[in-house]
Amino acid sequence: xxxxxxxxxxxxxxxxxxxxxxxxxxxxxxxxxxxxxxxxxxxxxxxxxxxxxxxxxxxxxxxxxxxxxxxxxxxxxxxxxxxxxxxxxxxxxxxxxxxxxxxxxxxxxxxxxxxxxxxxxxxxxxxxxxxxxxxxxxxxxxxxxxxxxxxxxxxxxxxxxxxxxxxxxxxxxxxxxxxxxxxxxxxxxxxxxxxxxxxxxxxxxxxxxxxxxxxxxxxxxxxxxxxxxxxxxxxxxxxxxxxxxxxxxxxxxxxxxxxxxxxxxxxxxxxxxxxxxxxxxxxxxxxxxxxxxxxxxxxxxxxxxxxxxxx
Amino acid sequence: xxxxxxxxxxxxxxxxxxxxxxxxxxxxxxxxxxxxxxxxxxxxxxxxxxxxxxxxxxxxxxxxxxxxxxxxxxxxxxxxxxxxxxxxxxxxxxxxxxxxxxxxxxxxxxxxxxxxxxxxxxxxxxxxxxxxxxxxxxxxxxxxxxxxxxxxxxxxxxxxxxxxxxxxxxxxxxxxxxxxxxxxxxxxxxxxxxxxxxxxxxxxxxxxxxxxxxxxxxxxxxxxxxxxxxxxxxxxxxxxxxxxxxxxxxxxxxxxxxxxxxxxxxxxxxxxxxxxxxxxxxxxxxxxxxxxxxxxxxxxxxxxxxxxxxxxxxxxxxxxxxxxxxxxxxxxxxxxxxxxxxxxxxxxxxxxxxxxxxxxxxxxxxxxxxxxxxxxxxxxxxxxxxxxxxxxxxxxxxxxxxxxxxxxxxxxxxxxxxxxxxxxxxxxxxxxxxxxx
Numbered sequence: 001x002x003x004x005x006x007x008x009x010x011x012x013x014x015x016x017x018x019x020x021x022x023x024x025x026x027x028x029x030x031x032x033x034x035x036x037x038x039x040x041x042x043x044x045x046x047x048x049x050x051x052x053x054x055x056x057x058x059x060x061x062x063x064x065x066x067x068x069x070x071x072x073x074x075x076x077x078x079x080x081x082x083x084x085x086x087x088x089x090x091x092x093x094x095x096x097x098x099x100x101x102x103x104x105x106x107x108x109x110x111x112x113x114x115x116x117x118x119x120x121x122x123x124x125x126x127x128x129x130x131x132x133x134x135x136x137x138x139x140x141x142x143x144x145x146x147x148x149x150x151x152x153x154x155x156x157x158x159x160x161x162x163x164x165x166x167x168x169x170x171x172x173x174x175x176x177x178x179x180x181x182x183x184x185x186x187x188x189x190x191x192x193x194x195x196x197x198x199x200x201x202x203x204x205x206x207x208x209x210x211x212x213x214x215x216x217x218x219x220x221x222x223x224x225x226x227x228x229x230x231x232x233x234x235x236x237x238x239x240x241x242x243x244x245x246x247x248x249x250x251x252x253x254x255x256x257x258x259x260x261x262x263x264x265x266x267x268x269x270x271x272x273x274x275x276x277x278x279x280x281x282x283x284x285x286x287x288x289x290x291x292x293x294x295x296x297x298x299x300x301x302x303x304x305x306x307x308x309x310x311x
Numbered sequence: 312x313x314x315x316x317x318x319x320x321x322x323x324x325x326x327x328x329x330x331x332x333x334x335x336x337x338x339x340x341x342x343x344x345x346x347x348x349x350x351x352x353x354x355x356x357x358x359x360x361x362x363x364x365x366x367x368x369x370x371x372x373x374x375x376x377x378x379x380x381x382x383x384x385x386x387x388x389x390x391x392x393x394x395x396x397x398x399x400x401x402x403x404x405x406x407x408x409x410x411x412x413x414x415x416x417x418x419x420x421x422x423x424x425x426x427x428x429x430x431x432x433x434x435x436x437x438x439x440x441x442x443x444x445x446x447x448x449x450x451x452x453x454x455x456x457x458x459x460x461x462x463x464x465x466x467x468x469x470x471x472x473x474x475x476x477x478x479x480x481x482x483x484x485x486x487x488x489x490x491x492x493x494x495x496x497x498x499x500x501x502x503x504x505x506x507x508x509x510x511x512x513x514x515x516x517x518x519x520x521x522x523x524x525x526x527x528x529x530x531x532x533x534x535x536x537x538x539x540x541x542x543x544x545x546x547x548x549x550x551x552x553x554x555x556x557x558x559x560x561x562x563x564x565x566x567x568x569x570x571x572x573x574x575x576x577x578x579x580x581x582x583x584x585x586x587x588x589x590x591x592x593x594x595x596x597x598x599x600x601x602x603x604x605x606x607x608x609x610x611x612x613x614x615x616x617x618x619x620x621x622x623x624x625x626x627x628x629x630x631x632x633x634x635x636x637x638x639x640x641x642x643x644x645x646x647x648x649x650x651x652x653x654x655x656x657x658x659x660x661x662x663x664x665x666x667x668x669x670x671x672x673x674x675x676x677x678x679x680x681x682x683x684x685x686x687x688x689x690x691x692x693x694x695x696x697x698x699x700x701x702x703x704x705x706x707x708x709x710x711x712x713x714x715x716x717x718x719x720x721x722x723x724x725x726x727x728x729x730x731x732x733x734x735x736x737x738x739x740x741x742x743x744x745x746x747x748x
Contacts, residue, residue: 057748060396060416061425065748074743079728079736080718144583145575146592168578170727256513257577258722273393275711276415277743 047289053282060276071283080259080267081284087174088263088288091181092242092295098182099242100235103189108219110190111197121194125187132184136251139180143167167253170260177249177261181242189234196230197223232303239299243292264288348648349378355398356409356637358385360604360669361461367668368661372652379648400425404640406649410458412449412634413707420638421457427639428455432650436657441675445704446633458638459657462671465629466599466705467519469508470689473614475594479503486618486696493621497571500594506573508566509593511581517720518713520597520620522706524562526630527622528555534703541708541744549741552734560723560730567724577721589613603687604670617689619700629697632705633674709744712737 010018054071058064075081106124110117127135142150145165154161162169166176200223208222224231246265249255255266264284272281356365362385369381384405386394391409396416399408410426411417420426433439433456439447446460471484479499485492500507510516526534533555539545551557566572573579573593581598588596589611596602596615606615619627637656639649655661662673667685672694683691693700707713719733728736 059419061400061419061423063423067748077739079732145578146573146583146587163574164725165575165578168575168725170577170722170725173578253578254513256718256721257725258718258727260725260727270714271711274415275709275714276396277711 050282050285053279054286056279056282058277058279058282060273060278064279067279071280072287074280075283075287080262083259084262084264084267084284085291087261088243088245088291090174091178091245091263092239094175094178095181095185095242095245096235096238098178099186099238100189100231102182102186103234104193104224104231106186106190107193107197108223110194111223112215121190124190127184128187130184132247133251135180135184136248140167140252143176168257170257173253173257173260177252180252181245181248184248185238185241189231189238192234193227193230196227200226236296236299236303239295240292243288243295346647347378348376348645348651350380350645350648352379352381352407352645352648352652353405354381354383354407354652355391355405356383356385356407357388357391359388359608360601360671361409361635363608364665364669364671365656367664368652368656371660371664372655375655376648376651379645379651381652396420399638399640400642402642404642406639406643406645407652408638408640410636410638412458412636413710413713415710421452425641426457427641427643427646427649428457429459429639429650429653430456432456432459432653432657436654437659437677438657438675441677442633443674443676446674449633450636458636459653460633460674461636461656462665463674464600464632464635464672464705465693465702466632467516467523467597468599468602468617468619468629468693470588470596470598470602470615470617472588472591472594473616475500475503475505475591479505479594483616484618487626487700488618488621490621490623494569497566497569501570506587506593507571508576508595508597509573509584509587510576510579510597511584512572512576512579512721512724514579514581514584515713515717516581516584516597518717519599521559521563521716521720523597523620523627523630525555525559525706526703527620527624527627528558528562534706537706537708538704541712541741543745543747545745549738549745551738551741552731556737557730557734560719560733563720564723564730572724577725585609600672600690600693601670603689607670607687615689617693626701628701628703629693630705631702632707634705634707708741711740711744715740 053064055066055068056064057067057070106120110121110124114120142148143166145151145168148165151165154166155163162172167173204226205218205222208218213221244265245263246269249261249263249266250269253261255262255270264287268281268284268288271277271284354365354369356362362383365383369383373379373381392411392414395408395410395414396419398404399410399420433447436459438459442460446463447456450456450458450460476484476496479502481496481499484496497507510520525537529537536547536550537555540547540549573584573587576584579587584593584596585598585602585605587593589606589609591613598605606613619629621627637653639646639653643649659675659678662675663678663682665671665673666678666682670687670690672686672690673682683694686694715733715737719728719736722728723730723733
């Protein structure tokens with residue numbers, strides 16, 4: 001760099017660096033612009049439009065009328081909406097804990113390379129790749145109160161338990177769906193955590209083994225602490241996936257019996273497409289979005305962002 | 312430098328391809344705009360009876376108009392109703408579409424001019440003079456017809472398995488019965504170890520059942536008010552927290568406590584309830600006038616009869632619904648052919664086919680006596696007794712209210728809610744609908 005009467009002049013090397021930086025910036029913009037355009041069209045615009053609709057009385061078609069906060073006020077007295085809040089939180093907590101716990105356990109077992117570990121790995125992951133609707137129909141038929149094989153088996157062992165069927169009992173139906181979801185999705189955290197376990201340097205595990213640690217002690221004191229970042233990441237993903245649940249419940253029970261398994265997704269679908277109350281359904285969508293964003297932010301604050309970045 | 316230029320060219324090409332793909336994704340409509348309707352006529356209807364009937368009409372239509380090729384897509388009822396408003400107003404709208412005056416978005420569609428007026432078709436097909444004035448009014452807005460009423464339904468009735476009734480020692484039941492007669496039937500069925508009633512508790516059949524009981528609990532004035540009170544500007548305030556609706560829901564609870572409903576009713580879909588009855592898993596089945604056509608389609612072999620739901624007061628009546636029909640979306644591409652087709656559909660020949668093909672009922676009163684020959688036996692019996700039994704318009708409130716009734720039924724029979732709580736929810740839904748701007 002040399003000082004001249006016009007100010008500080010850059011050396012040829014610095015000028016070349018600056019030119020390269022500007023070129024890189026232009027290239028970055030050019031490459032990200034299409035993606036940003038897609039985000040604007042398919043994410044930003046629908047979100048803004050949904051928020052706008054939530055303040056309107058809007059049917060399936062035709063003009064919408066601005067009604068202020070009325071939709072949100074009506075939500076507070078909607079028994080089905082209040083039930084959906086409860087069910088969504090219950091489902092999210094149970095399924096997240098269940099899938100991450102079970103997935104981690106499967107990963108630890110498979111990581112031990114027990115006999116036939118490849119077969120176990122395939123069987124644990126198989127439900128993940130089966131379409132959710134197929135899973136839902138499979139289980140709904142198995143639990144049918146009239147001809148379901150699983151219902152017959154349960155009643156053979158426990159004759160007076162849920163006489164009208166598990167999916168017909170409003171106090172049990174949501175838990176049954178949670179169990180199905182856990183069975184279906186556990187393979188996903190399993191593969192993620194397995195990847196984390198495989199990344200642990202073998203020397204660390206070997207030295208723990210040489211020190212006399214058992215397989216369980218190695219898992220508890222070595223493997224799990226070293227994969228906690230991965231587990232934290234997959235937990236956050238599971239929270240988000242669970243909170244957004246729709247297809248499994250819609251296919252199994254449509255939110256019934258009554259409103260016993262109603263969640264935000266099924267309620268939005270019902271109010272928008274079955275009842276034609278798009279404004280009201282949009283209000284539910286806005287509330288559920290705020291809820292999941294809030295939950296995610298709280299989670300991130302608790303587990304510290306650095307862990308997510310590292311994972 | 313060369314590498315950066317290549318990368319930028321690559322990004323530009325990718326964007327161009329993406330844009331082309333997105334633009335290309337927009338659907339291309341079928342049909343032509345020729346003066347005589349030559350080309351393709353695109354129809355969307357629901358699966359089941361309507362599809363069979365329109366396929367039969369299409370055969371004779373294409374024979375009469377060889378220059379017009381009909382392309383028909385069928386969609387399951389629930390899916391069609393959910394997407395109808397957006398589908399019929401899109402650029403890919405069909406030329407003819409199945410329509411119900413109660414489906415979501417229906418009122419908005421005909422009020423905003425999204426449907427073609429078809430006064431000329433009503434005239435040329437003679438429909439104006441052949442259907443009740445109430446049916447014509449239902450399909451009119453500001454003096455113009457926005458669609459064609461294609462069939463009449465009554466809903467619901469109770470179909471019963473004659474073999475199971477005989478096994479339980481129950482004589483042939485009267486068509487119009489009292490509550491005591493009903494209770495006696497239930498007791499005998501349960502003593503014989505037979506599940507009494509199969510109904511789609513997680514489907515719209517639940518709403519039909521409640522509406523049937525509701526009608527028997529009302530006075531004439533109360534029922535007339537109920538027919539309009541959930542619609543804006545009707546001038547009648549809804550009252551469902553008490554009175555006939557509460558009485559109807561309390562009856563549902565009593566029936567549940569008495570074991571009337573088959574096991575697992577709250578989770579049954581309409582199809583499952585049908586299968587249960589066809590497999591003799593239940594002695595009775597709650598369904599509408601299309602029930603026998605469904606049974607015939609499923610090749611059910613049971614021998615069955617029918618009667619109306621019981622009443623504590625005035626005898627039950629047949630509840631008629633004329634809310635099913637077809638429309639021409641304003642964005643249809645071949646309106647000329649569409650009107651030709653509708654004229655045939657609504658005319659005597661097309662309407663005689665509906666009886667013969669699909670077991671649905673024509674709303675026309677000028678069909679030949681032979682037109683009913685192909686109807687299922689049970690439907691013919693009901694038709695013959697229609698004037699003796701008496702008819703009322705079916706209660707068709709806002710869809711929000713129908714949903715509240717349907718889910719309320721399940722909540723009562725699972726014990727999740729009391730009849731009063733469900734009545735309050737129905738009232739809340741009715742007020743929301745009534746107060747819609």
